Amino acid sequence: MKIPKFAEVARGARFDVRPLQVMVPVISTVIALGIGVLIIASTGASVLGAIDAFWDGMAGSDFNIGASLNRAISLALVGLGFIFAGRANLTNVGGEGQIAMGGMFATAAALHGAGDLPLGLAFVVPLVVGTAAGALWGGLAGFLKAARGTNEVISTLLLSFIALPLVYWSVESFHLLRKPISDLSSLPESPEIPDTTKLPLLFPDNGSPLHIGLLIAAVAVVAVWLVLKHSPLGVRLRAVGLNATASRRAGMRTSLHVVLAMTVSGGFGGLAGAIMILGQQFYLTSDFSSGYGFDGLVVGLLSRGSAAGVVIGALLFGFLRSGSINMEISANVPSAVVLICQGLIVIIIAGSTILTNRKASR
Amino acid sequence: MIDEQMAVFIGSGLRLAVPIIFAATGEMLSERAGVLNLSLDGMMLMSAFAAALTSWATGSPLAGVAAGVVVATAVAAVQAVLSVTLRANQLVVGIGFNILALGTTTFLYREIFGPLSRDPIPGLAQLNLPWLASIPVIGPALSSQTGLAYVSILMVIVTWLLLKYTSFGLAVRAVGEDPRAADKAGISVARTRYLGVLYAGALAGLGGAFMSVADSNTFTENMTKGAGYLAITAVIFGGWNPWYTLAACLLFGFATALQFLVPALQLDVPVALLLLLPYLLALIAIAGFVGKGRQPGALTIPFERGG
Numbered sequence: 001m002k003i004p005k006f007a008e009v010a011r012g013a014r015f016d017v018r019p020l021q022v023m024v025p026v027i028s029t030v031i032a033l034g035i036g037v038l039i040i041a042s043t044g045a046s047v048l049g050a051i052d053a054f055w056d057g058m059a060g061s062d063f064n065i066g067a068s069l070n071r072a073i074s075l076a077l078v079g080l081g082f083i084f085a086g087r088a089n090l091t092n093v094g095g096e097g098q099i100a101m102g103g104m105f106a107t108a109a110a111l112h113g114a115g116d117l118p119l120g121l122a123f124v125v126p127l128v129v130g131t132a133a134g135a136l137w138g139g140l141a142g143f144l145k146a147a148r149g150t151n152e153v154i155s156t157l158l159l160s161f162i163a164l165p166l167v168y169w170s171v172e173s174f175h176l177l178r179k180p181i182s183d184l185s186s187l188p189e190s191p192e193i194p195d196t197t198k199l200p201l202l203f204p205d206n207g208s209p210l211h212i213g214l215l216i217a218a219v220a221v222v223a224v225w226l227v228l229k230h231s232p233l234g235v236r237l238r239a240v241g242l243n244a245t246a247s248r249r250a251g252m253r254t255s256l257h258v259v260l261a262m263t264v265s266g267g268f269g270g271l272a273g274a275i276m277i278l279g280q281q282f283y284l285t286s287d288f289s290s291g292y293g294f295d296g297l298v299v300g301l302l303s304r305g306s307a308a309g310v311v312i313g314a315l316l317f318g319f320l321r322s323g324s325i326n327m328e329i330s331a332n333v334p335s336a337v338v339l340i341c342q343g344l345i346v347i348i349i350a351g352s353t354i355l356t357n358r359k360a361s362r
Numbered sequence: 363m364i365d366e367q368m369a370v371f372i373g374s375g376l377r378l379a380v381p382i383i384f385a386a387t388g389e390m391l392s393e394r395a396g397v398l399n400l401s402l403d404g405m406m407l408m409s410a411f412a413a414a415l416t417s418w419a420t421g422s423p424l425a426g427v428a429a430g431v432v433v434a435t436a437v438a439a440v441q442a443v444l445s446v447t448l449r450a451n452q453l454v455v456g457i458g459f460n461i462l463a464l465g466t467t468t469f470l471y472r473e474i475f476g477p478l479s480r481d482p483i484p485g486l487a488q489l490n491l492p493w494l495a496s497i498p499v500i501g502p503a504l505s506s507q508t509g510l511a512y513v514s515i516l517m518v519i520v521t522w523l524l525l526k527y528t529s530f531g532l533a534v535r536a537v538g539e540d541p542r543a544a545d546k547a548g549i550s551v552a553r554t555r556y557l558g559v560l561y562a563g564a565l566a567g568l569g570g571a572f573m574s575v576a577d578s579n580t581f582t583e584n585m586t587k588g589a590g591y592l593a594i595t596a597v598i599f600g601g602w603n604p605w606y607t608l609a610a611c612l613l614f615g616f617a618t619a620l621q622f623l624v625p626a627l628q629l630d631v632p633v634a635l636l637l638l639l640p641y642l643l644a645l646i647a648i649a650g651f652v653g654k655g656r657q658p659g660a661l662t663i664p665f666e667r668g669g
Contacts, residue, residue, distance in 0.1 A: 043473060093457055148650045153400070153453045154595065155648065161588050161641035169634030294461055301454065336468035343462025350450040350458055 020355055025302045025309070028348035029316070032341040039340065040333050050331040057326020058319040064326075066208030070280050072318025073213040074099070074272040078296025079303060079310035080224045081138070081268030085152075086305055087228050088261040089241025094141060094156025096293020097163035098134040098269025099276070104167050106130030106274030107177060107190050107284040115194030122196035123278055127216075130274025131267045137163060138266015139259055146255035152262065160293060168286040177284055190284040199279045213275040220268070225307035237261055272296070291339075295321065298342045301349055317342075371616075371623040373503035376511065377577050379615025381406065381569035381586075383514040385593035386600070386607050387521050388565025393597055394525065395558030396538040396660040400456020401441050402566050403590025404463030409434040409570030411467040414483050414581035415474065423486045423575040427510065430571030431564050437463070438563020439556075446555045449664035460590070468583045475581070485579035486510055508576040510568070515608075517565060522604040534558055538658035541665040551665045566590070588641070595644035602658065610647070614640045 040050045059065050078095040085092040092098075109126040117125060137159055144150035170176040172188045179191035199211040228234040239247045240257045248254050273289060281288055295317050302316075303309025324335035385402050392399055399405070409430035417426030441459060444450040486508040495505035525531040536544035537554045545551050569589070574581045592614050600607030621636040 039469070091453060093453075144649050150649050154591075154598075155645060157591055158595065158641050158645045158648070161591065162638045162645065165634045165638035168637070169632050172634055173632060294457075297457065298461075334469045334472040336465045336472070339461055339465025340469060341465075343458050343460075343465055346458030346461060347444065347455060350454040351444045351448050353450055354448050 020352075021304055024349060024352045024355065025304065025313075025345075028345050028352070029302070031348060032344040035344060036337050036341040039337055043333060045331055045333050050327050050333045053327045053329075053331035053333075054323035056323075056330070058323040060326075062203075062206045062208045064322060066203075066210035067280070068319045068322040069210050069214060069315075070318075071321055072314040073217045073279075074276050074292055075296050075299050075317050076217045076310055076314035077220060077268045077272035077275070078292065079299035079314055080220055080307065081265040081272075082297060082300025083303055083305050083307065083310060084224055084228065084268065085138075085261045085265035086300065087234060087241060088237040088257060090142075090145070090258065090261055090265070091153050092138060092141070092156050092262060092265045092269075093153055093297055094138065094160045094266070094293070095269045095272075095296040096289050097156070097160030098137045098266045099273035099289040099292050099296075100160070100163040100167045101137045102130035102134040102270030102273030103277045103284060103288055104170055104177070104273075105133035105270075106277050107193060108170075110193035110197035110278065111177065111190065115196050117196075122194070123199055126193075126197055126278055127271065127274045130277075131271040134270015134273060135263045135267035138269065139263035141266070142259040142262025145262065146258045164286075164289075167284070167289070171284055171286050179283075188286060192283045193278065197278060198282060199275065209280050211275075211279045213279050216271070216275065220271075221307050221311055224310075228305075228307070269293075269296070291321075294339075294342065298346055301346055367623060367626050369500075369502045370626070371619055372500055373506055374622055375612070375616035375619035376503060376507060377615075378618045379612045380507075380511045380514045381572050381577075381589050382593045382596060382611040382614055383608060384517060384569030384572065385562075385566045385590055386596040386611050387514075387518050387604060388562035389593055390597045390600070390602055390604060390607050391521055391525065391534060392555075392558040392562035393661055394538045394602060394658055395534045395555050396541060396658055396663065396665070397442070397445050397555050397559050397562075398452050398456070398594070398662045399438070399441060399445075399559060399562050399566075400453050400594065401437065401459035401463075401590075402456075402562070402593055403586050403588060404456075404460040405434040405437045405441075405563055405566040406570035406573065406590050407460075407463045407467050407584070407586045408437055409567040410574040410585055411470065411570075411581055413571035414574040415470075417485070417575045418475075418483045421484050423484050426483075426575045427486075427568065427571040430574075431567035434567030434570060435560055435563040438559050438566070441563070442556045442559040445559065446552055446664070449666065452662050452664075464584055467581075471581060471583060482579050483575060483581070486576045508572075510572050510576045513568065514572075517568070518604050518608050525604065530554075530557070535658075537665075538660055541660050541663075545665070545667060551667075555665075566593075569593070592640055592644060595648055598657070599644065599647035613643065617643055 037047060041047045057064060058068055082092055106126040106129055109129040114122055114125040141152045141155040141159060144155050145152045171178050171190055177190040178188060199213055202210045202212060202214060236252055237257055240252060240254045244254045276288060277284060299310055299313035299317055302313040320338055324338040327333050328335040385406055389399055389402055412433040413426035413430035416429035417423045441455060444455045445452045488506050489509055491505045495501045533549045533554045536549055537551050541551045573585060596607050596610035596614060599610035617640040621633050624631050624636060
């Protein structure tokens with residue numbers, strides 16, 4: 001077999017791999033976006049027109065900038081959850097299900113009681129409830145991993161496929177969250193949440209939908225960075241992820257750490273879902289989480305475990321998504337181009353681990 | 363009345379099971395060689411689209427099936443380079459391919475079929491074997507299948523024979539259990555794993571093509587709806603044994619078909635909850651509460667010679 005030659009060359013190459021840790025995500029993003037532009041050109045659409053529509057959707061107005069940032073907030077939270085679990089060598093690919101559970105329970109809390117709470121608790125309580133729902137969904141995968149040895153990649157995927165019909169069920173059933181049929185519409189969606197439960201806007205005067213989720217996300221970024229890089233818990237998670245057996249012999253409760261890592265990871269997804277409902281959408285639909293799970297996963301992968309990387313990736317994809325939606329509307333170029341770019345980024349990065357991580361084979 | 367609905371239920375259960383049977387059977391062989399293809403869903407989706415497109419362009423559903431197999435095998439080849447040669451994380455690569463396949467097929471569908479959607483695509487004909495149809499209850503459901511549905515059972519038999527009675531099957535099992543020992547015994551780990559992944563790709567291609575040119579005679583965006591993930595869990599559920607895997611696929615197919623039977627029988631169960639039933643069963647299965655198969659020793663672990 002001749003093919004492994006490249007592998008041997010790559011392994012034997014004597015250069016410092018550290019710059020590659022940064023270069024690989026950057027280069028793969030550039031390649032993927034380049035291919036995206038080529039695909040747009042191949043449709044016969046005007047590339048400049050598409051890029052113009054793209055730019056307009058991303059940052060053409062205060063409203064669009066705010067909407068892009070709101071999107072980035074949710075992606076950053078899912079990405080933080082991904083790297084938190086990743087610290088313990090766990091791969092949480094169930095962001096979509098955790099978002100869905102968080103959004104659904106936050107809506108339920110906002111509609112049933114939280115609206116009358118004083119002192120800003122009206123929106124804090126649904127946020128907490130949504131976070132808890134996501135944490136439970138993620139923690140379940142952690143529990144199955146710790147107790148039954150179930151691979152968390154497959155369990156989190158399946159849990160997403162279970163969560164989405166649950167949301168559909170909740171907005172389809174009148175005795176759950178579906179709004180009563182009125183003259184105007186009978187769509188399967190929840191009623192709008194009370195005004196008191198909506199997240200306060202940061203700039204209420206200029207029409208930007210940017211809300212205080214930005215501050216929540218900023219705090220979360222710093223907290224995750226501190227915990228993962230500068231706390232005993234971060235060290236223990238890393239130890240458990242690197243070698244569970246040795247960690248156990250050293251007296252660590254590995255099962256507890258696995259469950260904890262997945263619970264926190266899912267909690268970030270749940271918080272993201274709650275913020276999406278309370279921040280901009282204001283009512284629950286069956287597909288409100290669509291695409292956010294994959295986007296958040298890609299953000300987490302791109303960041304290579306760094307909280308700062310999550311911020312950059314979330315901003316990139318937050319603005320890309322907004323741009324692609326406008327591109328589809330005004331330039332008639334399918335927004336699926338962005339999915340193609342994302343898939344390519346994931347594949348290129350995964351295929352490059354041989355360059356960036358010489359121990360990847362073990 | 364009840365008989366009629368049972369026949370419809372059995373027929374749709376079988377039709378829903380066939381793509382999973384194809385994909386799971388190929389995947390089982392690949393996993394026995396140590397490679398997990400989480401990209402199975404993407405391979406099926408790409409194949410479903412290629413088959414629909416080719417059948418629509420040429421008027422021949424068989425050409426569509428062939429195109430589906432070619433495309434899915436090509437995806438598998440790239441996946442094999444990444445999983446085997448570049449020793450990438452098999453799970454992450456798989457997710458990447460699934461995103462890429464969803465984006466590619468959605469994009470091409472809107473570009474090519476956008477203006478003329480809803481046009482039926484030429485599909486495979488049902489066999490309608492009279493002697494089969496005469497069997498009570500299950501007969502009509504069995505005989506109203508396309509030839510491709512019978513091929514899925516044939517592939518289970520072929521795969522079982524391959525694994526059990528051929529030197530290739532021996533190599534597959536050796537490489538999946540203990541690649542180092544297999545390598546010392548002179549078996550090429552890389553070659554065996556490449557063949558395993560390509561085999562999984564070809565069968566996933568048959569499964570995807572079945573969805574578009576045998577079952578629905580159309581292509582819809584994201585039409586696999588996670589069938590590839592169900593196939594992977596069927597392999598785990600079936601304990602990496604071809605016959606138990608087949609049984610798991612049938613179970614998932616019928617669980618999915620319940621969403622048509624229950625409303626027809628006017629039972630008051632929300633359809634939304636029936637939608638999640640197969641995935642819930644799959645989760646319970648992989649959590650090890652049902653069935654206990656031992657997974658191949660080297661599953662998802664890349665092999666590096668002399669490392």
